[in-house]
Amino acid sequence: MEEMSNKQENEGLKRRSFLKYAGAGVAVTALAVAGCKKSDNHMPNPEDGEYFGSGDIAILNYAYALEQLEAAFYTKVAESPYSGISTQENSFFTDIRDHEIAHREFFKAAIGGSAIKGLEVDFSSINFGSRESVLATAKAFEDLGVSAYNGAGRLIQDGKYLVLAGKIVSVEARHAALIRDLISNGSFADNTVVDMNGLDKSRSPGEVLEIASVYIKTKLNVKDLPHY
Incomplete structure (x- = not known):
């Protein structure tokens, strides 16, 4: 039994280290492209909500909004760990929080003056004291x-941003796999997220924002956000 426990601990540490270095790679990339800022001269009415802009700027703000939401969630989890959380699970959530913050700050720097403001979130439906509630929400956020x-990949025009989005989504997928395995070992790639062709499922920006709106209090103006 002791040997099995040590093996599980070592596997957990290896997984944690992998997540940590994966997130660090994105943070380094963020610093490298922080100067790639674009501006949108459109002057929307503030009463219409936070304006995402158009074209690639709108897509970047869309990703920025989602990363703000995830970063806020994992920050709350780290600040108020659920009852009975293990040291290992606490470490996993801390690493994921750091990754999401790195993603959030990358988009903020890349968009520059055209970035939307910090969003006001509403997590009142989440019981942060319950492992089941936290893991279920984390699963929903990561899969989303x-x-x-x-x-959104098909809507990005600038190849640089497409490459970076690909690097970030790969880290998000690692998060999703980890969270799913914490809920039920071996469920990381079931048919609710992977289709018959072995491909991850996708959602349009409109579908995603409708789901995410439950947790976002800030009014959003996405009238010029590319869609299909």
Whole structure:
């Protein structure tokens, strides 16, 4: 039994280290492209909500909004760990929080003056003291994020941003797999997220924002957000 426990601990540490380095790679990339800022001269009416802009700027703000949501969620989890959380699970959530913050700050720097403001979130429906509630919400957020990036990829015009989105979605998919395995071992790639062709499912920006709206209090103006 002791040997099995040590093996599980080592596997957990290896997984945690992998997640940590995966997130660090994105953060380094963020610094490298922080100067790639674009501006949108459109002057929307503030009463219509936070304006995402148009074209690639709108897509970047769309991703930025989702990363803000995830970063806020995992920050709350880290600040108020659920009852009975293990040291290992706490470490996993701390690493994921750091990744999401890195993603959030990358988009903020890349968009520059055209970035939307910090969003006000509403997590009142989540019981942060319950492992079941936290893991279920984390699963929903991660699966949503992966499907969002997959769906938005076809709408990005600038190849640089497409490559970076691909790097970020791969990290999000690692998060999703980990969370699913914490809920039920071996469920990381079931048919609710992977189709018959072995491909991750995707959602359009409209579908994603409708789902995410439950947790976002800030009014959003996405009238010029590309769609299909």
